Amino acid sequence: MSFQIDLDPIKCEAHGLCAELLPERITLDEWGYPLIDDTPIPVSLEGLARRTVNACPTLALRLRAAANGPRGGGAAPARPSRSRTAG
Amino acid sequence: MSLPRILLGVGADTMDYATHVRVHGELPDLGRRSRSGLPPPLVSELTRAALRGRGGGGFPLAAKLDTVQRAKGTPVVVVNATEGEPMSVKDRMLLEAVPHLVLDGAYAVADALGTRDVVIALDENLRDAEDVIRRAVAERPQGRRRDGQPRIVVVPAGYVTGHETAIVNFINKGVPRPMTQPPRISERGIGRRPTLMSNAETLAHAALIARHGAEWFRELGPGDEPGSALVTLSGGVRSPGVYEIEYGSHLASLVRAAGGVTEPARAFLFGGYAGTWIDAAAATTLRLSRDALRPLGASLGAGIIVALPQSACPVAEVTRVAGWMSDEGASQCGPCVNGLAAIADTLAEVCEGRGGRDAFNDILRWSELVVGRGACAHPDGAASFVTSALRVFATEFDDHAVHGACDACARRPVLITPRERSAVA
Numbered sequence: 001m002s003f004q005i006d007l008d009p010i011k012c013e014a015h016g017l018c019a020e021l022l023p024e025r026i027t028l029d030e031w032g033y034p035l036i037d038d039t040p041i042p043v044s045l046e047g048l049a050r051r052t053v054n055a056c057p058t059l060a061l062r063l064r065a066a067a068n069g070p071r072g073g074g075a076a077p078a079r080p081s082r083s084r085t086a087g
Numbered sequence: 088m089s090l091p092r093i094l095l096g097v098g099a100d101t102m103d104y105a106t107h108v109r110v111h112g113e114l115p116d117l118g119r120r121s122r123s124g125l126p127p128p129l130v131s132e133l134t135r136a137a138l139r140g141r142g143g144g145g146f147p148l149a150a151k152l153d154t155v156q157r158a159k160g161t162p163v164v165v166v167n168a169t170e171g172e173p174m175s176v177k178d179r180m181l182l183e184a185v186p187h188l189v190l191d192g193a194y195a196v197a198d199a200l201g202t203r204d205v206v207i208a209l210d211e212n213l214r215d216a217e218d219v220i221r222r223a224v225a226e227r228p229q230g231r232r233r234d235g236q237p238r239i240v241v242v243p244a245g246y247v248t249g250h251e252t253a254i255v256n257f258i259n260k261g262v263p264r265p266m267t268q269p270p271r272i273s274e275r276g277i278g279r280r281p282t283l284m285s286n287a288e289t290l291a292h293a294a295l296i297a298r299h300g301a302e303w304f305r306e307l308g309p310g311d312e313p314g315s316a317l318v319t320l321s322g323g324v325r326s327p328g329v330y331e332i333e334y335g336s337h338l339a340s341l342v343r344a345a346g347g348v349t350e351p352a353r354a355f356l357f358g359g360y361a362g363t364w365i366d367a368a369a370a371t372t373l374r375l376s377r378d379a380l381r382p383l384g385a386s387l388g389a390g391i392i393v394a395l396p397q398s399a400c401p402v403a404e405v406t407r408v409a410g411w412m413s414d415e416g417a418s419q420c421g422p423c424v425n426g427l428a429a430i431a432d433t434l435a436e437v438c439e440g441r442g443g444r445d446a447f448n449d450i451l452r453w454s455e456l457v458v459g460r461g462a463c464a465h466p467d468g469a470a471s472f473v474t475s476a477l478r479v480f481a482t483e484f485d486d487h488a489v490h491g492a493c494d495a496c497a498r499r500p501v502l503i504t505p506r507e508r509s510a511v512a
Contacts, residue, residue: 008267009420010462029456031425 002040004066005049009033011060018061021052040066090307091331092315093291097184101219104226107187114191117199117297126156127199133293135301137313142167142286143358143389145377148196148293151283154273155200158281162204164197165277165284169210169242169249172359173504175391177317180329181287182209182216186223192290193237195297200283205237208254208284211244244505246360246415250463251284253417264417265463286389288317308334312377316390322356322501323349323396335376342394353397354479356502358388360408361468364475384475393502400495401480402487404502405473406434411504412469416461423466426457430473437484440491447477447484 005025014032024045025037041049041063053061096102096110117129134149155162166189170178181189193205209217217239224237240258242248248263255276257263276282285293292314296304305313312334318341321327325346332341338355342348352367363385365373373379380386395401413427430453436442437450454474457466477484487493500507 008462009422009460010267012421014421029422031421033421033425033460 002042002066003046003049003063004038004040005036005053006062006064007034007036008060008062011058013058013060015057017055017057018052021055022048025049026052090315090333092295092307093181093185093188093288093317094329094331101183101223102185102187104187104223104228107185111188111191111295112298114195114294114297117195129195129199129293129297130156132296132301136296136304137311138289138292138296138304139312140286141288141292141316141390143361143386145386148285148289151273151285152196152199154271155281155283158274160280162197162200162202162281162283163206163277164193164200164202164204165206165208165251165254165282166193166237166287166290167208167249167251167254167284168213168216168287169208169254170213171210171244171246171249172361172389172391173508174321174356174359174393174502175319175389177319177329177390178209178287179213179216180317181291182213183219185291186220187227188291188294189287190220190223190227190237191294191297192285192292196283196285196290196293206240206258206277207237208240208242208249208258210242210249214241217241246412247417247463247465250465252463254284255282264419265461265465267462288390309376309378316375316387318375318387318390318392320345320392320394322394323352323399324394325349332375335374335379338370338373338375338392341375341392348394348396350396350398352394353399353401354395356393356395356472357385357391359391360412360472360502361464362386362388362391362475363471364479366479384471395501398495399498399501400483400493401476402438402483402493403496403498404500405476405480406431406438407500408502408504409434409469409473411506412465412472416465417463420461420466422457422460426453426460426466427469429453430469434473437488438492438496440487440489442488446488450474450477 016028016032018034019026019028027035029035053063117127130152138148139145168178168182197205207220242254242257243263247253247265250265251272252266253263255272256266258277272282274281308314315331315333318330318332320330330341330344354367355365355370357363357365365383365385410431413431416423416427418424430450433446433450437446454470457470
């Protein structure tokens with residue numbers, strides 16, 4: 001199973017740690033808010049992605065099982081498990 | 088049967104219950120689940136009718152019903168009649184003219200979902216409609232299963248307060264601001280219960296489909312977009328107001344129905360302040376359907392068309408509305424807060440001839456940057472409004488960038504925001 005990173009734009013306060021920890025997937029816009037590449041995260045980056053999610057001071061990031069098939073595809077979004085962001 | 092459907096028998100006064108039944112007939116009971124466990128007949132009629140939401144999203148109502156039905160818990164049905172779009176008056180018109188059609192639709196859907204909990208969400212500006220609804224509810228025959236007491240909720244006025252997650256947030260926590268999804272309100276909404284929220288017009292169509300069936304509904308409009316729709320047409324037309332159109336009919340015939348233009352139009356705005364501008368030249372042969380509008384990046388949105396007369400200054404109009412849209416954000420998501428403000432400020436500079444050489448590139452870059460980055464689609468809509476304006480009114484924008492304000496800049500606004508409305512009052 002592969003993962004991708006979700007952002008809660010309401011929680012995000014542009015601390016910017018995520019872009020420092022995971023520049024492979026996250027850059028900052030001109031106001032300091034993250035731009036997230038939502039292509040699935042390879043296994044080699046999974047540990048780092050998890051640390052990035054946990055490092056967010058406002059808990060605005062979440063790892064989510066990537067939808068099967070092309071981007072945005074898939075059936076009804078799987079019920080997000082909350083424990084995944086915490087653990 | 089032809090048009091009108093929703094507007095059938097509508098006069099100057101609110102249609103009372105007796106007249107409503109005389110005009111449309113009784114609402115049949117299609118809501119019960121059969122013994123064999125088949126879905127209620129209403130759901131299959133709505134599926135075959137392919138009725139799409141009329142609030143702007145265009146989501147099929149039957150699919151929404153299906154999701155709500157599958158979710159755990161007793162559902163809540165919400166009629167969304169919060170008219171956040173300043174250039175739309177259809178929610179007001181529906182509530183004040185045909186409240187029973189809207190109530191029929193809400194009760195029919197509630198029956199199909201096996202719930203009695205119906206909420207009618209109005210915005211502050213529709214407070215007078217609140218009395219009309221209360222009277223209408225009191226007028227209905229007592230003792231019928233579907234005629235429970237709906238709860239009326241008055242939501243603070245605003246552009247994003249009528250967003251479905253903002254209404255749920257307001258009812259749950261008193262905060263009229265959009266929420267991040269998921270969870271979808273269809274799975275976890277009011278009181279954490281599955282919530283079916285639908286635009287007042289959509290439910291009025293559902294009330295007619297319950298009576299006449301899907302085949303009847305499909306007699307109007309193209310096969311992939313059947314039915315009729317309410318459109319608020321305003322701006323430079325002789326008789327602005329709410330019209331019922333057949334999907335796929337010509338914009339020109341709608342304009343004719345409104346008595347024609349008061350002067351040649353420069354362009355048409357489709358879908359309100361989160362919508363898209365279309366040049367008048369491209370609009371002359373335009374049909375009002377998703378298929379015809381999609382290639383132009385446009386849609387009817389919540390059913391809004393504005394004719395911008397040639398004598399108006401599009402730069403002043405667009406700049407004013409972009410400023411208002413920036414202020415109307417919920418101040419929750421950084422890209423929306425920063426992006427819309429930057430766009431609005433730079434437009435204001437261009438309008439006065441103070442924009443730098445990069446002004447247009449900056450605006451286009453920011454417009455692209457904000458899309459998809461809010462909890463709701465407010466930034467996307469505001470960006471579409473601005474970028475389509477830069478495209479359609481390129482000549483006028485270039486002229487202002489060089490020469491500053493024009494003579495028409497100070498004319499009476501065509502695009503109204505609540506600010507102008509309160510200035511007039």
